[in-house]
Amino acid sequence: MAPMPPPRGWARTVAPAFLGVVTWFPLLDALGAIDAGAAVGDRWLSCLLALGACYALVYLPLAGLGLRTRGRLPVVAASALGARGAEWIAGVLHGSFAALWGSVAIWYSVRMTLDGLSAWGLLGHWDARPEVMGVTLESPLVLASLAWWAFIIIAANGLNLMGVIAALMRVYAPFAGVLVVAAAAVAWWNGEAIGGGSAARAGGFEPRSFQFVFAAFAFAGVMAVEWGAATRDRRDARLGGWTAILAAGAVTTLAAIVLGSLGPMDTTWRRAADSADRWMIGALVLLLGLASLAPACYASSLFASRFRAHWPGMGKWKGVGLSYLLFVVPGAVGFAGDVETIAGISGALFAPLAGVLAVEALRRDQGEIRPGWRIPGIAAWGAGVVVGLAPVVAPGLGRLQPAALMGWGVAAAVYAVAARPWAARPS
Numbered sequence: 029m030a031p032m033p034p035p036r037g038w039a040r041t042v043a044p045a046f047l048g049v050v051t052w053f054p055l056l057d058a059l060g061a062i063d064a065g066a067a068v069g070d071r072w073l074s075c076l077l078a079l080g081a082c083y084a085l086v087y088l089p090l091a092g093l094g095l096r097t098r099g100r101l102p103v104v105a106a107s108a109l110g111a112r113g114a115e116w117i118a119g120v121l122h123g124s125f126a127a128l129w130g131s132v133a134i135w136y137s138v139r140m141t142l143d144g145l146s147a148w149g150l151l152g153h154w155d156a157r158p159e160v161m162g163v164t165l166e167s168p169l170v171l172a173s174l175a176w177w178a179f180i181i182i183a184a185n186g187l188n189l190m191g192v193i194a195a196l197m198r199v200y201a202p203f204a205g206v207l208v209v210a211a212a213a214v215a216w217w218n219g220e221a222i223g224g225g226s227a228a229r230a231g232g233f234e235p236r237s238f239q240f241v242f243a244a245f246a247f248a249g250v251m252a253v254e255w256g257a258a259t260r261d262r263r264d265a266r267l268g269g270w271t272a273i274l275a276a277g278a279v280t281t282l283a284a285i286v287l288g289s290l291g292p293m294d295t296t297w298r299r300a301a302d303s304a305d306r307w308m309i310g311a312l313v314l315l316l317g318l319a320s321l322a323p324a325c326y327a328s329s330l331f332a333s334r335f336r337a338h339w340p341g342m343g344k345w346k347g348v349g350l351s352y353l354l355f356v357v358p359g360a361v362g363f364a365g366d367v368e369t370i371a372g373i374s375g376a377l378f379a380p381l382a383g384v385l386a387v388e389a390l391r392r393d394q395g396e397i398r399p400g401w402r403i404p405g406i407a408a409w410g411a412g413v414v415v416g417l418a419p420v421v422a423p424g425l426g427r428l429q430p431a432a433l434m435g436w437g438v439a440a441a442v443y444a445v446a447a448r449p450w451a452a453r454p455s
Contacts, residue, residue: 033258041258042091042268047201049248050079050277052323053316054136056208058367059241059281060288063234068285074234075281078241078430083273085436086249086379089386091256091265096389101253102337103397105381108388108443109409110402115338117381117409118250123334125247125374127354130327132367133320134181135359138173140317147310157362166360177321178355185328185351200322201272205280207319211312212283216290239430240368241281243375243416246432250378253385328355372420375432380412380439387443404446412439 035041049055063071097104101122105114145151154169165171259265331351358364384405416435418425428434 035258035260038259038264038268038271042252042255042265043272044201045251045255046087046248046268046272047205047276048323048326049245050273050280051201051205051208052133053140053204053208053320054132054367055244055371056280056284056287057136058244058371059237059284060286062240062288062368063237064288066234066237068282068289070232071234071237071285072282074237075241075285076278077233078238078245079274079277079281081238081242081433082245082249082277083269085386085433086246086382087252087269087273088266089389090250090252090382091259091269092262093385093389094253094256095259095262095265097253098257099253100257101250102334104253105385106397108384108402108405108447110398110400110405112399113401113406119334120338121377122247122250123331124354125377126327126330126334127351128358128364128370129247129374130181130324130331131178131355131358132364132370133324133327134174134177134355135364137317137320137324138170138177138359139365140313140320142169142173144310144312144314144317147306147313149306163361166362171360174356174359177324178352181321181324181328182351182355184325185332200319204316204319204322205276207312207316208280208287209283211309211316212286214309214312216286235429239375239432240371242430242436243379243432244367244371246375246377246379246382246436250382250385324355369420372431373417376413376416376420376435379416379432379436380409383412383436383438383440384408384443386436387440387447391447404443408439408443408446411442412436 059075063074093104102114102119105118108114109117142151142154146154154167156167157164158167159165166174255268256265259268328351331354335350364370388405412435414435415428415438416431419428419431
């Protein structure tokens with residue numbers, strides 16, 4: 029596993045990393061569609077509470093843990109999960125979901141690019157979906173675009189262009205944030221022309237909105253270990269979190285809710301073809317689509333590093349073939365567009381990991397790499413996963429929200445209790 033880079037300031041480490049999360053359009057687009065019948069103020073308040081929980085319960089303790097240990101996530105997690113447990117949960121499982129989130133980035137980028145071209149009148153109907161052997165696939169144009177962009181991104185990672193990828197992420201984050209806010213301003217200004225209106229029903233706290241924000245953040249949140257390790261001190265870690273998660277997140281979630289209150293995005297962009305501002309709106313969609321590719325580059329790199337750390341024999345061509353399938357197939361069958369479900373599963377798996385590591389950050393003997401599978405950490409993580417997955421696998425439990433936060437709490441509580449008798453025992 030690659031060594032950590034030398035520590036740098038928050039503006040070059042934490043800020044661009046997490047700014048890229050809160051400005052990522054696939055997450056914001058899905059957020060805009062959640063609780064669509066609720067008042068904008070209620071939904072935004074729920075998002076602000078979720079961002080506060082992301083910062084206080086996930087980011088801050090894990091960034092502090094990384095700052096003290098100066099290690100990669102799978103290495104640091106070995107103290108709580110054991111070396112084998114961390115290798116599979118914080119390594120292979122985390123890398124697999126990096127590929128899944130990468131497929132979401134590519135799928136969104138392709139469809140938004142085509143929507144932008146349609147808004148300009150340069151592309152006709154392109155969304156006819158064929159059915160092959162009982163499976164509904166994306167249109168041939170979308171499939172060809174998915175295959176092409178996945179090849180480009182994976183090839184860039186295979187050529188070890190990490191410097192370029194890092195530069196893309198630093199440019200992408202503020203650029204995407206400005207575009208999202210601009211899109212919300214244009215959509216609000218042209219609300220009647222595009223077709224839609226703001227919801228007015230006030231109902232208080234919206235647990236589904238809270239769940240989505242917290243669950244979607246969990247996957248990136250556990251990477252606070254590595255980004256915290258890349259900062260110089262606690263001041264840098266705090267400033268980066270305040271700027272990228274709390275301040276930027278507050279602005280972009282409001283923009284997403286405003287966009288969502290004007291109607292589903294897949295129809296809103298297409299209505300722009302009949303709007304007087306269709307050229308401006310088409311340009312915004314095209315730019316957002318292209319900007320969404322940058323996180324896919326980072327996801328490809330993260331997937332490769334996690335899998336090669338576990339399977340050193342996975343050569344370049346084997347790794348490229350596997351990552352190509354994982355990046356293309358979810359988009360080809362349309363699953364990459366179900367961001368709320370993907371976020372729910374991701375949150376169920378990684379919010380409990382964050383809960384275990386948050387408790388580990390408070391332990392005096394943290395930082396010790398324990399061999400094998402450490403039962404207290406694995407059991408605590410498993411208990412949190414069961415709670416987090418309950419609404420996903422059992423629709424009747426859909427009211428059990430925010431499930432990701434509950435999974436975090438269960439995992440943290442179980443580990444805090446179970447780890448004490450094991451503190452002096454070998455695994």
